[in-house]
Amino acid sequence: GQNIDQPTEMTATEGAIVQINCTYQTSGFNGLFWYQQHAGEAPTFLSYNVLDGLEEKGRFSSFLSRSKGYSYLLLKELQMKDSASYLCAAMDSNYQLIWGAGTKLIIKP
Amino acid sequence: GAVVSQHPSRVICKSGTSVKIECRSLDFQATTMFWYRQFPKQSLMLMATSNEGSKATYEQGVEKDKFLINHASLTLSTLTVTSAHPEDSSFYICSARDPGQSDYEQYFGPGTRLTVT
Numbered sequence: 001g002q003n004i005d006q007p008t009e010m011t012a013t014e015g016a017i018v019q020i021n022c023t024y025q026t027s028g029f030n031g032l033f034w035y036q037q038h039a040g041e042a043p044t045f046l047s048y049n050v051l052d053g054l055e056e057k058g059r060f061s062s063f064l065s066r067s068k069g070y071s072y073l074l075l076k077e078l079q080m081k082d083s084a085s086y087l088c089a090a091m092d093s094n095y096q097l098i099w100g101a102g103t104k105l106i107i108k109p
Numbered sequence: 110g111a112v113v114s115q116h117p118s119r120v121i122c123k124s125g126t127s128v129k130i131e132c133r134s135l136d137f138q139a140t141t142m143f144w145y146r147q148f149p150k151q152s153l154m155l156m157a158t159s160n161e162g163s164k165a166t167y168e169q170g171v172e173k174d175k176f177l178i179n180h181a182s183l184t185l186s187t188l189t190v191t192s193a194h195p196e197d198s199s200f201y202i203c204s205a206r207d208p209g210q211s212d213y214e215q216y217f218g219p220g221t222r223l224t225v226t
Contacts, residue, residue, distance in 0.1 A: 004152075031213055042202050042217040043153070087153070091213060101152040 002026045004100035006088050011106045012078055020073045020086050020103045028093020032064050032071045035087040037102065043087055046073070075105075083107045111137045111207040115218035122193055122225055130188045130221045132203030138183035139205035143215060144176075147200045159186045193225040 003025045012018040024032065031050035035043035049055055049064035049071060061074040073086055085102040092098055112135040122128050132142055142159040157165045157178050165178035177189040186205075190197055200222055204215040 040200075040220075040222070042220045044217070045214055048213060089153075095213070096155065096158075097153075097215065099152040099154075101150075 002090075002092060002098045004088055004090060004098055006086075006100040006103045008101070009104045009106065011108060012075075014078055014080060014107055014109050016078050017074065017076050018078060018105065020075075020088075020105070022071045022073070022088035022100060024069050024071070024088070024090040024098070024100075026090045026092040026098055029066065030091040030093065030095055032062075033087075033089040033091070033097065034060075034062050034071075034073045035089065037085045037087055039084075046086075078107050080107050080109070111205070111210055111216040113139075113203065113205050113216045113218040115203055115221050117221060118219060119222045120224070122223070124194055124225055125192055127189055127191045128193055128223060130190075130201055130203075130223075132186045132188070132205070132218050134184045134205045134207070134216075137205075137207040137209060139186075140183060140208060142180060142186040142203055142205045144178060144186075144188050145202045145204065147202060147220075153202065156188075190223065193223070195225045198223055198225045 006022045034046040037043040047062035054063045059076045064071045085104050087102045088100040089097040114133045116131045140161050144156045145153045147153050156171045157167045159165045159178050159180040161180045161183050167173045180186040202220045204217045
């Protein structure tokens with residue numbers, strides 16, 4: 001079956017770095033997405049990886065290893081506003097998104 | 110960037126009544142729109158894929174007679190929850206693809222919080 005695994009909750013300190021891991025198993029693969037979702041709001045797009053390697057976008061970076069079925073989202077210089085849920089989603093061979101349950105990130109001062 | 114709106118943002122209805130949720134792409138034409146449901150602390154669950162001018166494709170376990178989807182134009186899709194029950198209370202989110210911008214990215218609406226009493 002298709003499955004996405006990511007930690008349920010993580011805690012980090014303002015100004016620090018945090019890495020959120022995601023492993024996936026899908027029928028075919030057309031890319032890995034990371035979304036940010038604040039409580040009561042819809043997800044907002046952060047990144048898309050389809051090739052192996054690291055993609056850097058400001059304070060956020062995303063990494064993909066297709067052979068390992070693994071991705072991570074790296075957040076640097078954490079700010080209080082980064083407190084949110086981070087959703088990992090893999091696109092399968094039908095171009096459908098398979099969603100993880102999300103990782104709730106708590107930032108402490 | 111592409112903008113998707115939803116209306117209403119919140120709705121409370123009585124058990125047994127029907128509720129319509131609208132999803133609009135404001136600055137692009139969306140041939141495909143998606144409807145998701147999200148329960149508290151759970152993942153997004155795809156309910157159906159809506160294609161303009163044709164019948165929606167429903168995911169397994171989603172009752173098509175209960176969740177009516179209409180995609181009558183390239184900028185509007187509607188989800189009607191018929192004979193709503195308290196267990197239908199959830200956060201409903203639509204998304205759309207803008208083929209002019211990206212083949213893969215989905216742009217999400219702000220969501221609709223449905224509470225059935």
